[in-house]
Amino acid sequence: MTAICWLGTALLLFVIGALLSLLLNRNEGLAIKLSGVFSLLGGVAGVLCALPVLLSGATVTAEYAGPFAAFAHLTLRLDLLAAFMVLVISILTVVCAIYSFAYLEEYRGKGAWAMGFFMNLFIASMVALVAVDNAFYFIVLFEAMSLSSYFLVISEQDDEAVSAGLLYFLIAHAGSVLIMLAFFLMYRHAGSLDFAAFRAADMPVGEASAVFLLAFFGFGAKAGMLPLHGWLPRAHPAAPSHASAMMSGVMVKIGVFGIIKVGIDLLGATEAWWGMVVLAFGAVSSVLGVLYALAEHDIKRLLAYHTVENIGIILMGVGAGMIGMATHHPLLALLGLLGGLYHLINHALFKGLLFLGAGAVIYRTHTKNMEIMGGLGKLMPRTAMAFLIGCMAISALPPLNGFVSEWFTYQSLFTMSKEGGDIGLQLAGPIAIVMLAITGALAAMCFVKVYGICFCGAPRSEQVERATEVPASMTIAMWLLALLCIVLGVGAAQVAPLITQIAAELSGQTATSMATAATVFPGDVTQTSLNTPLLFIMLLALPLLPLLLFSFTGKNNRLNFIQRGTPWACGYGYEQRMSLTAGSFAQPLKVLFAPLYRMRKTLDPAPAFHRSLDVTTDAAARVEPVWDDRIVMPVVGGVQRLSRVVQLIQYGDFRVYCLYVVAALVVLLLVTMA
Amino acid sequence: MMTQSSFVVTLLAGLLQAVLLMAVSPLFSGVSRVIRAKMHSRQGPGVLQEYRDIFKLLTRQEVAPSCSGNIYRVMPFVLIGTMLAVGATLPLVSQAAPIAAGADLITVVYMFAIFRFFFSLAGLDSGSTFAGIGASRELTLGILVEPILMLSLLVVALIVGSTNIGNISSSFAAEHWNAPTATAMALIACAFAVFIEMGKIPFDVAEAEQELQEGPLAEYSGSGLALVKWGLSLKQVVVAGLFLAIFVPFGKAADIGLVSIVVGTVAFLLKLLLIFVIASVIENTLARGRFLLTGRVTWLGFGIAVLAFVFYLTGL
Numbered sequence: 003m004t005a006i007c008w009l010g011t012a013l014l015l016f017v018i019g020a021l022l023s024l025l026l027n028r029n030e031g032l033a034i035k036l037s038g039v040f041s042l043l044g045g046v047a048g049v050l051c052a053l054p055v056l057l058s059g060a061t062v063t064a065e066y067a068g069p070f071a072a073f074a075h076l077t078l079r080l081d082l083l084a085a086f087m088v089l090v091i092s093i094l095t096v097v098c099a100i101y102s103f104a105y106l107e108e109y110r111g112k113g114a115w116a117m118g119f120f121m122n123l124f125i126a127s128m129v130a131l132v133a134v135d136n137a138f139y140f141i142v143l144f145e146a147m148s149l150s151s152y153f154l155v156i157s158e159q160d161d162e163a164v165s166a167g168l169l170y171f172l173i174a175h176a177g178s179v180l181i182m183l184a185f186f187l188m189y190r191h192a193g194s195l196d197f198a199a200f201r202a203a204d205m206p207v208g209e210a211s212a213v214f215l216l217a218f219f220g221f222g223a224k225a226g227m228l229p230l231h232g233w234l235p236r237a238h239p240a241a242p243s244h245a246s247a248m249m250s251g252v253m254v255k256i257g258v259f260g261i262i263k264v265g266i267d268l269l270g271a272t273e274a275w276w277g278m279v280v281l282a283f284g285a286v287s288s289v290l291g292v293l294y295a296l297a298e299h300d301i302k303r304l305l306a307y308h309t310v311e312n313i314g315i316i317l318m319g320v321g322a323g324m325i326g327m328a329t330h331h332p333l334l335a336l337l338g339l340l341g342g343l344y345h346l347i348n349h350a351l352f353k354g355l356l357f358l359g360a361g362a363v364i365y366r367t368h369t370k371n372m373e374i375m376g377g378l379g380k381l382m383p384r385t386a387m388a389f390l391i392g393c394m395a396i397s398a399l400p401p402l403n404g405f406v407s408e409w410f411t412y413q414s415l416f417t418m419s420k421e422g423g424d425i426g427l428q429l430a431g432p433i434a435i436v437m438l439a440i441t442g443a444l445a446a447m448c449f450v451k452v453y454g455i456c457f458c459g460a461p462r463s464e465q466v467e468r469a470t471e472v473p474a475s476m477t478i479a480m481w482l483l484a485l486l487c488i489v490l491g492v493g494a495a496q497v498a499p500l501i502t503q504i505a506a507e508l509s510g511q512t513a514t515s516m517a518t519a520a521t522v523f524p525g526d527v528t529q530t531s532l533n534t535p536l537l538f539i540m541l542l543a544l545p546l547l548p549l550l551l552f553s554f555t556g557k558n559n560r561l562n563f564i565q566r567g568t569p570w571a572c573g574y575g576y577e578q579r580m581s582l583t584a585g586s587f588a589q590p591l592k593v594l595f596a597p598l599y600r601m602r603k604t605l606d607p608a609p610a611f612h613r614s615l616d617v618t619t620d621a622a623a624r625v626e627p628v629w630d631d632r633i634v635m636p637v638v639g640g641v642q643r644l645s646r647v648v649q650l651i652q653y654g655d656f657r658v659y660c661l662y663v664v665a666a667l668v669v670l671l672l673v674t675m676a
Numbered sequence: 677m678m679t680q681s682s683f684v685v686t687l688l689a690g691l692l693q694a695v696l697l698m699a700v701s702p703l704f705s706g707v708s709r710v711i712r713a714k715m716h717s718r719q720g721p722g723v724l725q726e727y728r729d730i731f732k733l734l735t736r737q738e739v740a741p742s743c744s745g746n747i748y749r750v751m752p753f754v755l756i757g758t759m760l761a762v763g764a765t766l767p768l769v770s771q772a773a774p775i776a777a778g779a780d781l782i783t784v785v786y787m788f789a790i791f792r793f794f795f796s797l798a799g800l801d802s803g804s805t806f807a808g809i810g811a812s813r814e815l816t817l818g819i820l821v822e823p824i825l826m827l828s829l830l831v832v833a834l835i836v837g838s839t840n841i842g843n844i845s846s847s848f849a850a851e852h853w854n855a856p857t858a859t860a861m862a863l864i865a866c867a868f869a870v871f872i873e874m875g876k877i878p879f880d881v882a883e884a885e886q887e888l889q890e891g892p893l894a895e896y897s898g899s900g901l902a903l904v905k906w907g908l909s910l911k912q913v914v915v916a917g918l919f920l921a922i923f924v925p926f927g928k929a930a931d932i933g934l935v936s937i938v939v940g941t942v943a944f945l946l947k948l949l950l951i952f953v954i955a956s957v958i959e960n961t962l963a964r965g966r967f968l969l970t971g972r973v974t975w976l977g978f979g980i981a982v983l984a985f986v987f988y989l990t991g992l
Contacts, residue, residue, distance in 0.1 A: 377743065377745075379745045379746060379747070379801075380745055390747075394790075394793070397789065397793060398786060398789070399786060399789055399790045399793060400783055400786050400787060400790070405783075405786055408782075408786075409780075409782055409783065409786075412782045412839075413782075413839070416830070416833065416834075416839055419830070419834055420834055420837060425989070428989060429989075432827065432830055432834075432985055435826060435827075435830055436823045436826060436827050436830075439785070439822045439823055439825075439826035439827075440819065440822060440823050442786065442789065442822065443789070443815075443818050443819040443822040444819055446789050446792060446793050446815065446818070447796075447812075447815035447816070447818070447819060449793075450793055450796045450797050450800065450811065450815060453797060454796070454797050454799075454800030454801065454808075454811065455800065457745075458745055458747055458748075458797065458800045458801035458803075459743050459744075459745075459800060459801060459802070459803035460743035460803050520777075521777045528838075528843075529837075529838045529839075529840065529843070530780045530838055530839045530840035530843070531776065531777045531780070531840070532777060532778075532780055532783060533775075533777030533778060536775065536777055536778065537761065537778055537783070540757075540760075540761040540764065540778070541757060541758065541761055541790075543757075544694070544756070544757035544758075544760040544761050544764075545750075545753035545754055545756065545757030546757075547695070547698070547756065547757070547760060548752065548753050548756040548757070548903050548906070548907075549753055551734075551903075552734070552753075552899060552903065555731065555734040555735065555899075559735060560734075560735050560736065560737060560898075560899065561737035562737070563737070563738045563739075563740070563749075563899075563900075564737070564738075564739055564740070565739075565740045565741065565742045565744060566739060566740075566741075566742055567739075567741060567742060568741055568742065568743075568803075569741045569743070569802055569803045569804035569805070569807070569894070569895055570804060570806070570894060570895065571804075571805065580805045581803045581804070581805060581808060582800065582805060582808025582809065582811075582812065586808075586809075586812070587800075587808065587811075587812045588812070589812070590812060590813065590816040590967070590968060591816060591819070593968050594816065594820075594968070594971045
């Protein structure tokens with residue numbers, strides 16, 4: 003089967019899954035199973051669609067007339083970037099489908115069938131979105147994606163979820179308006195809604211810049227980059243965890259995909275300052291995103307802020323790549339895009355894993371509040387292990403996948419600092435590197451907090467004490483992602499060339515070699531290199547040395563390790579409440595970075611959105627009486643006055659009416675005589 | 677590219693170097709203790725006291741709080757393992773890095789992050805209040821140090837044109853001091869960061885149980901404590917070694933002859949001794965600062981690193 007066939011199969015399976023789930027609203031158990039099975043199969047078909055394209059490196063296109071042939075042909079184009087996105091979406095779909103079998107039992111009687119319906123539609127619209135090559139279909143699918151995810155956000159149906167959903171809806175649509183404007187500007191030049199025509203159109207620089215900025219902010223709102231991130235920390239926690247994993251792992255990447263699509267694919271990244279804008283927004287998003295994450299106590303909100311951070315890191319890579327394209331520096335373009343795209347798939351994997359892990363914890367403890375968790379490492383060991391791998395990956399600890407992609411991003415920024423033509427680039431590179439370094443250190447602190455507070459020590463509440471390991475389908479799903487995190491880190495030398503191909507296609511050049519059998523390097527092996535398998539083996543093997551030491555010294559007279567008693571508390575009786583909380587853990591940072599935390603209140607657009615909503619309703623309330631006063635009331639008044647005049651001649655006495663008849667006859671006679 | 681056998685040889689050389697670091701690290705902690713005692717006008721312990729402490733503790737039973745978990749148990753091994761991995765890659769004795777594919781500035785900085793990650797996590801895992809606060813402070817300090825370390829190392833990397841420590845080391849050893857002022861400033865900034873990473877006053881007191889660096893250890897005892905203490909000594913030596921590998925190339929073996937390796941090793945140990953003496957003297961002349969004000973002090977280090985970068989841009 004060809005890639006396009008597999009794509010069609012995948013979409014068909016998702017739609018069937020959605021419809022079956024809708025039809026089976028009376029039988030939720032079956033709805034959960036069938037929608038899960040179909041999205042699982044659809045995901046597998048998606049992987050089968052993407053892999054041949056990625057491995058062969060050949061773009062596949064197809065064109066159908068479609069129902070709107072008058073102005074928009076249904077053009078499909080699976081280039082390497084689209085295939086890569088299909089792969090990312092499909093992998094997470096498979097995992098989330100496996101997870102949902104057990105997880106959705108929690109939502110039985112709370113509309114699990116509707117979740118199955120919207121989830122499948124959501125996935126289908128994303129898969130189709132990345133493959134279409136026409137602005138009209140792109141917008142329609144983009145809206146379908148936003149709408150179906152909106153219904154997933156409000157699935158809890160409480161006040162918080164509905165309000166979060168409304169905010170999400172508003173920001174998502176503000177974004178789509180900007181995107182539509184961008185496409186409209188390009189349509190005016192190209193005369194067609196096909197992306198192929200957009201690519202060929204030769205736009206003047208000013209207009210191209212306007213298109214780029216519109217698309218950047220439009221897609222940036224969907225990606226959750228600062229300062230358009232307000233919806234993200236509210237919408238992700240409200241959605242069910244497997245939907246959060248899809249939204250955070252994949253949907254926000256559609257925003258990044260859009261920026262790459264318009265900025266690089268359609269417009270060709272001709273201006274260096276576009277890349278600078280992307281880089282700057284990325285750097286600020288990454289630092290502030292993680293800083294705000296540290297202040298959170300709600301585990302899912304915290305993870306949502308980390309999405310803001312990681313989108314920032316991805317955008318830093320993409321920005322460096324765009325600068326490289328504009329300044330005709332092929333190596334910089336390749337390295338930047340490689341770092342960005344590598345981090346894109348990595349973030350999908352580890353953030354998906356972390357959201358699924360958080361979902362598993364919530365499934366058993368029924369709370370999102372980290373302050374009352376603790377000790378889950380012993381109660382849910384398999385979940386804890388997988389979650390720990392996710393924490394290490396997102397903290398960019400070698401040799402896991404998060405580190406490899408950040409390493410490439412560092413290398414691209416280093417190349418930019420070293421070989422950037424003008425002083426602006428030479429300055430921007432180191433600033434971005436320092437910000438990335440701060441982000442790394444903050445992320446490590448944040449995930450020590452998450453893992454340490456939730457999984458380490460002793461339980462802080464009774465409901466957490468009773469937690470047990472989650473069902474197998476959920477642990478299998480998490481472990482699949484955890485293994486992928488390790489594979490994409492240790493197997494960097496096998497993965498990097500594939501992503502380099504994509505970067506090369508995007509930047510319109512031939513790929514430079516970035517890897518040998520085991521090591522990856524930034525274009526030139528003599529410059530520097532990274533051997534992740536070796537690091538992996540060393541990190542596994544070298545702890546054996548102290549272990550040997552430990553087992554050979556004093557083994558005859560040393561008593562065995564025991565666990566007994568409570569921690570030391572200065573001689574007082576230890577109480578569980580004495581152990582550190584999530585809030586006190588991050589306290590030093592709140593003091594050290596106080597100005598940045600204050601800035602959040604002014605930067606967050608959510609209050610502004612609410613204010614503008616208030617202003618709009620106020621204005622509407624004021625406009626409404628105006629409408630009444632000026633048009634409706636005068637008409638009503640006139641009618642009333644008229645009727646009062648008419649009343650004057652109505653007495654209710656039939657003799658007067660007879661007189662009127664006679665008078666009328668006389669008048670008529672006079673008229674005819676005249 | 678190197679052949680299979682030479683790869684194995686360099687790998688073994690790197691591991692040998694790591695084991696050497698581990699073997700000598702308690703000695704250097706001992707030197708610090710002796711210097712401190714002398715500056716306090718105390719009799720103090722002998723240079724070998726650390727070895728005695730560690731070996732005595734290794735024979736003792738380990739008792740952990742009942743709420744502690746797996747992370748608490750594996751932390752000492754991860755700690756030593758990570759530092760051995762870093763120690764194996766750095767070009768300490770020779771000009772070229774023994775394991776070139778690991779001796780990248782960014783990789784090394786993130787390897788230190790593994791150390792910090794597990795060290796702090798174990799503090800939280802013990803359930804102790806003091807260990808938890810120690811963990812929080814350890815990580816906060818890491819956030820303050822990382823930008824200084826990264827920027828100062830970046831300046832050196834930009835001067836040489838590579839982020840590989842082996843390349844930087846050979847380039848500095850060969851002759852190129854293209855931007856002497858920038859290099860000197862980067863050296864000062866990096867020394868500042870290394871000083872903090874070694875766990876010294878005014879940022880830390882490595883011996884005090886409730887302080888940052890040993891805070892997460894509040895609950896460790898017996899053989900576990902012995903390994904963690906060893907790991908901390910090893911980290912001090914490795915951090916100092918990173919500084920030496922980059923900025924002080926004198927005396928390093930240029931080839932792989934037996935004589936030059938021996939000379940290189942001796943030179944390295946002498947340089948290390950010098951670093952520890954200087955660090956101890958500075959430490960004991962300073963007063964302990966308030967933790968929440970640390971941020972103001974580290975701005976100084978960051979400022980120096982920025983100056984180094986500015987000097988690099990102007991080509992000085």
